[in-house]
Amino acid sequence: MRYVLILGCLMITSCLSVPDGVVPVKNFELDRYLGRWYEIARLDHSFERDLEAVSANYSLKDDGGIKVINSGINTETGLQEQAEGRAYFVEDSTLGHFKVSFFGPFFGSYVIFELDQQDYQYAFVAGNTTNYLWLLARTPEVSDDLMNHFRSSAEELGFNLEDLILVKH
DSSP states (O other): OHHHHHHHHHHHHHHTOOOTTOOOOSSOOHHHHOEEEEEEEEOOOGGGTTEEEEEEEEEEOTTSSEEEEEEEEETTTOOEEEEEEEEEESSOTTSSEEEEEEETTEEEEEEEEEEOTTTOOEEEEEOSSTTOEEEEESSSOOOHHHHHHHHHHHHHTTOOOTTOEEOOO
8 A cells, every 4th residue: 555655655746746957947037837728739649639729728726726628620620629727736836847737637837938937928938847848929920030949949848840840819
């Protein structure tokens, strides 16, 4: 029984970890981050497969957490899909590192490792490993300069961008 408990704790901790070299942004201001973000690019994973026109909306919950509504259009069915989740700071509220859950008690890491500190117009986000990566923006399109910067930063941190998906809006 004790080994199961230890294994469970290790699994939960690893899901909230940060990939090597990735550092959550400091001086994070949640109020400025709330609202709608468009997914510009992502690495492929099963829970967003076949989705385009993807966006996320972040708002405050009564318990101090963040309500997350992700939505997109399924290219196979043409129907809009939506998932509701919740997020909480992992450590300090001035660090861009959250634990996010869309599936019951299971949480994953959401690490903002670059953010337009002046206007909060774009964010580079990682999960707990280099298999999870997103470029989010307040608009459905970004400049070539920003896209090149995103690619360069992600590659330097060890993300494999061979299968990077550029999301259509």
